Amino acid sequence: xxFVDLAKYKFIIEPRYYFYSWSNSPRILGRESVAKALxxxxxxxxxxxxxxxWDCKRSLKTNLEMVKSFQRRxxxxxxxxxxxxxxxxLVTFCGHIPCPVREKRLDTHRRGGAVDLIIxxxxxxxxxxxxxxxxxxxxxxxDFFEKKxxxxxTEKIARKNRRLLKxxxxxxxxxxxxxxxxxxSMDK
Numbered sequence: 001x002x003f004v005d006l007a008k009y010k011f012i013i014e015p016r017y018y019f020y021s022w023s024n025s026p027r028i029l030g031r032e033s034v035a036k037a038l039x040x041x042x043x044x045x046x047x048x049x050x051x052x053x054w055d056c057k058r059s060l061k062t063n064l065e066m067v068k069s070f071q072r073r074x075x076x077x078x079x080x081x082x083x084x085x086x087x088x089x090l091v092t093f094c095g096h097i098p099c100p101v102r103e104k105r106l107d108t109h110r111r112g113g114a115v116d117l118i119i120x121x122x123x124x125x126x127x128x129x130x131x132x133x134x135x136x137x138x139x140x141x142x143d144f145f146e147k148k149x150x151x152x153x154t155e156k157i158a159r160k161n162r163r164l165l166k167x168x169x170x171x172x173x174x175x176x177x178x179x180x181x182x183x184x185s186m187d188k
Contacts, residue, residue, distance in 0.1 A: 003029045003057060003112050009039060012052040012120060016133065022065035023058075030056035031112040033188050038115065041172035045164075048122035054133055054182070057112035067094050073136060092179060093136055107175065107185035114177075114185035119165055129165075130158030133182050142166060142181040 006028045007013045017023040030038075034056065042051060058066075070093060074086045081089075107113040116134075119127045131140045138144065145151060145159035162181050169176065174184040 001112070002032045004032050004035050006030050006035060006038070006053055006056060009035060010042060010050065011038065011117075012050055012124065014052055014054055016054045017058070017062050017066065020065075020069070022069075023062045028053055028056050029112060030115060031186075034113055034115060034186050037172045037174060037186055041168045041174065044168040044171050045119065050120050050124075051117045052120050052126060053115060053117045055109065055116040056114065058109035060110065063094075063110065070094060070134075070136060077136065089136065093134075107187040113187065114183060115174075116180075116182045117184065118182060119161065119168075127161040127164070128154065128157050129161055129181055130155060131181070138179075140181060141179050142176050143178065144181075 013026075013028050015023065015026045015028050018026045038051065038053075045051075067090065071086065071090055074081075074089055078086065078089075118129060118133065121127060130145060131137065142162060145155050145162065148155065151159060165181065166176060169184045173188070174186055177183040177185065
């Protein structure tokens with residue numbers, strides 16, 4: 001499997017996990033097939049828009065650091081929840097814990113087949129999506145605003161922007177992890 005540095009393409013790179021000291025490298029690598037599909041998705045964006053990429057191929061060390069951080073956050077969010085409940089929520093966002101060393105599925109971060117990203121406008125500003133990346137609440141679900149009956153003006157903007165992301169990524173062959181609007185993967 002060939003991995004490429006996504007900085008070689010037109011995308012904006014923001015290696016959040018490097019900034020958090022969870023990763024030793026600021027480079028964001030992905031499978032070549034994923035990079036080519038991202039270029040295709042980019043071609044469907046409105047003129048002047050771009051992708052900001054936060055993560056793609058992830059080491060086991062980075063995965064484990066992320067899991068530990070999420071677990072701490074969930075304990076703060078739900079101080080009265082049992083450890084069983086916290087682990088259930090954690091598995092929803094992180095998969096099997098501890099993360100498998102030899103992941104076989106191609107569409108995972110460990111195999112360079114999943115990408116976390118957002119769309120930015122002509123000025124380089126992130127489009128409003130209603131939550132931040134790695135939000136651990138039900139509001140992070142891609143279709144969260146589709147299911148609400150009454151939306152505020154900002155929620156309508158988030159819904160519109162999530163629809164745009166979903167349209168361009170799906171058209172390029174990516175599949176979304178439905179509980180995370182930012183997470184898109186390919187199994188090729």
